[in-house]
Amino acid sequence: MSSSESELDRVVPEEWSVTDDDEALAALVNMIVVLADNKFFLGRRFSEWLSGGPSLESAVALAAIAQEELGHARALYPLLEEMPVVDVPGSLQRGAERERKYCMTALSEPWEWWADVVAALILVDPAMTVLFRALEESRYDDLRQRAARVPSEELFHRKYADGRVRDLARTDQGRETLQRRIDVMLPEVLMWFGPSDEPGVAALKSQGLVKLDNNELREAFRSDVFPILEENGLRVGVDDFAWDRWNSLQRRLG
Secondary structure: OOOOOOOOOEOOOOOOOOOOOHHHHHHHHHHHHHHHHHHHHHHHHHHOOOOOOOOHHHHHHHHHHHHHHHHHHHHHHHHHHHOOEOOOOOOOOOOOOOOOOOOOHHHOOOOOOHHHHHHHHHOHHHHHHHHHHOOOOOOOHHHHHHHHHHHHHHHHHHHHHHHHHHHHHOOHHHHHHHHHHHHHHHHHHHHHOOOOOOHHHHHHHHOOOOOOOHHHHHHHHHHHHHHHHHHOOOOOOOOOOOHHHEEOOOOEEO
């Protein structure tokens, strides 16, 4: 996660001993707000589709997923208040509390199609789970404890996502519609993990705050998600990344 664009004034209390590396500290703050904002807006976008799903059963399940995503965000935001820096981004309750948002562009506006919901379920949600798994051994106790709870709660999300992918892919029209949404979301999701040798993530890994670097996170995501997409006749090739359009602070395409 990026520290190059942030201007964090450090105020270090005696009890803070997670890191004495300014770059790692800035990257840690950025990682927490990025995870929290993406969880917040993912839950919000899901909640907007509770009456637009294909069935009542689907809507009930999606409501539960939306609540859990918002719960993950609410668990993360208080960590920002613990950071030994001033002017950290505040938590979101309604989504308009601050101008700068740290979420993917795929989550920044309401979705038009059910296929957007399914694409986010199988791409965005698993991407964040990969990062949470890489935090399960973090030496930052409060973050590790929160991260450790997420993957088990995500098991239902993933089962639901796999089922919705299969539902859409059963017909040519459904598969083609889902493919168009995947083509839009997938490049940004893969870029979300960051470029190779990103200094902030390298500092986090060296400090024992995260287990995997950017390329390892991206490969873990590919190994987890690509098989289910390919099994359903969906293409997953991404030939190039538009790093010239990448906002490393907000972790999104600009």
